[in-house]
Amino acid sequence: MPRSAHRTRRILQVAGASAAALLTLSACSPDTGSDKGSSPGKPSGTVTVFAAASLEESFKTLGKKFEKEHPGTKVAFSFGGSDTLAASITGGAPADVFAAASAKTMAIVTDRQDAAGAPITFVRNQLEIATLPGNPDRISSLKDLTKPGLKVVLCDNTVPCGAAARKALDASGLKLTPVSYEQDVKSALTKVELKEADAAVVYKTDVRAAGEKVRGVDFPESAEAVNDYPIALLKNAPNPKAAKAFVALVRSAEGQKVLSGAGFLKP
Secondary structure, three states, rough: OOOOHHHHHHHHHHHHHHHHHHHHHHHOOEEEOOOOOOOOOOOOOOEEEEEEEHHHHHHHHHHHHHHHOOEEHHHHHHEEOHHHHHHHHOOOOOOOOOOOOHHHHHHHHHHOOOOOOOEEEEEEEEEEEEEEEOOOOOOOOOOHHHHHOOOOEEEOOOOOHHHHHHHHHHHOOOOOOOOEEEHHHHHHHHHHOOOOOOOOEEEEOOOOOOOOHEEEEHHHHHHHOOEEEEEEEEOOOOOOHHHHHHHHHHHHHHHHHHHHHOOOOOO
């Protein structure tokens, strides 16, 4: 079966599984997905946030801040490839907020009119090469990734980090055949962390989050492929009050400080 067909089938399977899991969660928890009975003006209950994998560390930090600032609330996250998350939302998963790693993947949701209002770009992100610690293969440029025998991993072209990598490669005129395409940026980075690959093209924020597990190498072509990250409240959000408050936190000076500290660029 062609790789694209495998990819499509996997997205549908994950979307269905995500929707089923969240529906079950909604049925089991009296607070999940509802702001009914909360005090006027004060968010309560569970807010469900679907977010790009590259936002995991920052959003978990913001989730803890949100729960502390709003007692009685809980933030439930689902992280993954933006295209897979978008498919889950359009498939009926009861999410409140969607934060994507590209305008293209956000458009999957807005084209189906599943967003409440226009999405807002809240950060940007730039690519970097992740190598093994110490950079034993002496990789110093995007061109170095085409060396014979070097095991390089890319994100799948359908997810934002893969599309950005493809754009950078096209800008440089380089031909690169990776040993694998991964479903999201964390999966690509993990291949290097486990020494199953020599290098991966990922986001700067993920290299920073990995600490000493990898080494980052900048490359000038990444400037041609900076991704905008939009965030949107979803039209059928079960808990719109808490969702609005969470989006406000992400866009606030406090939220932007957390995101900038993780390496994200200002929009």
